[in-house]
Amino acid sequence: MRVGVVGGCGHVGLPLGIALANAGAETVAIDTNQSSVDSVNAGQIPFMERDGASHLAKALSSRKFRATTDPAVLKECDAVVLVIGTPVDEHSNPDPDAVIRVLSSFEPHLRSGQLLVLRSTVFPGVTSRIEKWVAEHELAIEVSFCPERIAEGHAFEELTSLPQLIGTRSDAAWERSRELFSLLTSNTVRLLPEEAELVKLFTNxxxxxxxxxxxxxxxxxxxxxxxxxxxxxxxxxxxxxxxxxxxxxxxxxxxxxxxxxxxxxxxxxxxxxxxxxxxxxxxxxxxxxxxxxxxxxxxxxxxxxxxxxxxxxxxxxxxxxxxxxxxxxxxxxxxxxxxxxxxxxxxxxxxxxxxxxxxxxxxxxxxxxxxxxxxxxxxxxxxxxxxxx
Ligand SMILES: NC(=O)c1ccc[n+]([C@@H]2O[C@H](COP(=O)([O-])OP(=O)(O)OC[C@H]3O[C@@H](n4cnc5c(N)ncnc54)[C@H](O)[C@@H]3O)[C@@H](O)[C@H]2O)c1
The missing domain is CATH 3.40.50.720 (NAD(P)-binding Rossmann-like Domain)
Structure with a gap:
């Protein structure tokens, strides 16, 4: 499986990409931050994460993992995982369009047949908007919302020990998301997107x-x-x-x-x-x-x-x-x-x-x-x- 992680050099995206690569998926981290990309490719994890350096070294030496600023690599990917930051705006309100804006900027690099996994924490209803966006753009892309639940600093233990939530309406997206996350754990939970969105927000x-x-x-x-x-x-x-x-x-x-x-x-x-x-x-x-x-x-x-x-x-x-x-x-x-x-x-x-x-x-x-x-x-x-x- 070839996986592209958008936001792949961030606190959540990088451990996930490395863990997927070390579990056998050919993974590329796509990130706009050039200095993070350079540091990751040079084997330096840009923030503290327990055992991060050894996991990154293993992923790089297996040649299953790399980072880039070039979104064109997404075309080659079977699964695209989106894990950009989703802060509230200057008025402390969530921005429900943040994820769609990033997705729109990648439109030329997406293609039918891909699985799109939303991993950022999102405002309720954002997954449904993305499903509509995909349909309006006539892309046959399966969508799931699979929130990240690790605690910073403990990503590498928790990515494989926590159950992975898969919020989706479609059986095909469920099967494909489960196949992706089965690289990390067999403990998966199927939900509707709206349920998974609330699980994440209620838990925090x-x-x-x-x-x-x-x-x-x-x-x-x-x-x-x-x-x-x-x-x-x-x-x-x-x-x-x-x-x-x-x-x-x-x-x-x-x-x-x-x-x-x-x-x-x-x-x-x-x-x-x-x-x-x-x-x-x-x-x-x-x-x-x-x-x-x-x-x-x-x-x-x-x-x-x-x-x-x-x-x-x-x-x-x-x-x-x-x-x-x-x-x-x-x-x-x-x-x-x-x-x-x-x-x-x-x-x-x-x-x-x-x-x-x-x-x-x-x-x-x-x-x-x-x-x-x-x-x-x-x-x-x-x-x-x-x-x-
Ligand atoms: N930090 C945590 O412990 C944690 C835990 C669970 C969930 N989350 C959620 O995960 C999401 C990401 O959080 P984070 O802490 O990893 O944020 P982060 O800022 O550390 O990482 C986001 C990354 O996305 C990159 N990026 C931004 N725009 C981009 C674009 N258009 N294309 C490619 N890359 C882009 C940034 O350069 C950055 O490296 C948020 O929704 C957050 O709420 C975070």
Missing amino acids: SWRYLKFAAANQFYMMANDLGVDFDRVHAAMTKDYPRAADVPRAGLAAGPCLLKDTMQLDSLTGGSFLLGQSAMKVNESMPDYLVRAARQTFPLSEMTVGILGMAFKADIDDPRDSLSYKLRKLLRFEAKNVLASDPYVEDSRLIDQAELLRESDLIFIGAPHTAYRELTFVQPVIDIWGLLHVK
């Missing part, structure tokens, strides 16, 4: 709501002078009904908030639980600064933020709330320093210098390596990272 939203509940509990406990980590440990210890209560933290990144916004938009602004979750999660940096102000003379202090990625052990700062925290602290503190061992950003400083210069430290991202540090100054650790041994 559910996770975001749970983080909001934990964050609200954290604020309540903290305001009472109670240690939330001790409360959380007791709630979850040998008590299965509360085992899934998350720890508190800065719930951020390019997916959870965006997908909760998509559902709010779908309901015409009446997704009240989602709205509350957005308020709670997005207000955590403000809460942390207000709480710190009550205990510390921030205006006389150099404050350091350790960790600028949006979550632990990755290098991705997209939509990280550590940056919002940094902005707020700059209004309050004498000086604000930030560091991250993985994120590339010229505004960040060396970790040793931050530890030396800071009077107070916030843990911005709970990188595992921070557990080994010794601090001589107070630390505000919403994640409970330093409690977990």
Whole structure:
């Protein structure tokens, strides 16, 4: 099987393309980002992904995988997987035409007989629009929506361990999508496109709501002078009904908030639980600064933020709330320093210098390596990272 992955050098597209190639499909990643394409072809994965370098090396040496900016290669492909970014627009609304615009730009390179797999997270109804677009352009192309569900940093374990959802109306698309994903797993689930679209959004939203509940509990406990980590440990210890209560933290990144916004938009602004979750999660940096102000003379202090990625052990700062925290602290503190061992950003400083210069430290991202540090100054650790041994 020859597979073309459009958006194939991104956080989702690249692991998928590499995994398909290593499972035997001749795979080409098509991406507009020339520097990512060059880096992938040179054997360098452009972001942190566990075991990514060895999987990429294997795929390149088998000659089953390569990256290109040239969409003309799509003509040769039996299956086209579309996995471009689908952010909300400048007014926080989903853009239902984003995927169609990209597809239209590839029209000369598509042909009848192909399977088109939508892998980006989409607004409900987008798959149906694409089916119509395909029919209007008189292309006999089978369409399925198979959302990506990996957690960044864990793609290579999860691509083969999670069930693959296949949302389609057509038996032929089901068979062909199942054949494609059977390269990764035999665990596939057939759904209608609209069902699969909702599964993806509900799952991300559910996770975001749970983080909001934990964050609200954290604020309540903290305001009472109670240690939330001790409360959380007791709630979850040998008590299965509360085992899934998350720890508190800065719930951020390019997916959870965006997908909760998509559902709010779908309901015409009446997704009240989602709205509350957005308020709670997005207000955590403000809460942390207000709480710190009550205990510390921030205006006389150099404050350091350790960790600028949006979550632990990755290098991705997209939509990280550590940056919002940094902005707020700059209004309050004498000086604000930030560091991250993985994120590339010229505004960040060396970790040793931050530890030396800071009077107070916030843990911005709970990188595992921070557990080994010794601090001589107070630390505000919403994640409970330093409690977990
Ligand atoms: N990041 C995650 O952990 C994750 C998990 C599950 C689902 N998703 C969803 O997957 C989709 C992709 O997310 P991502 O994090 O991989 O985004 P990304 O920005 O890392 O990757 C998108 C890639 O598409 C490329 N691209 C953009 N326009 C293109 C075009 N016209 N032609 C070819 N390439 C193009 C970009 O250069 C980039 O490399 C989104 O819908 C996201 O919501 C992401």
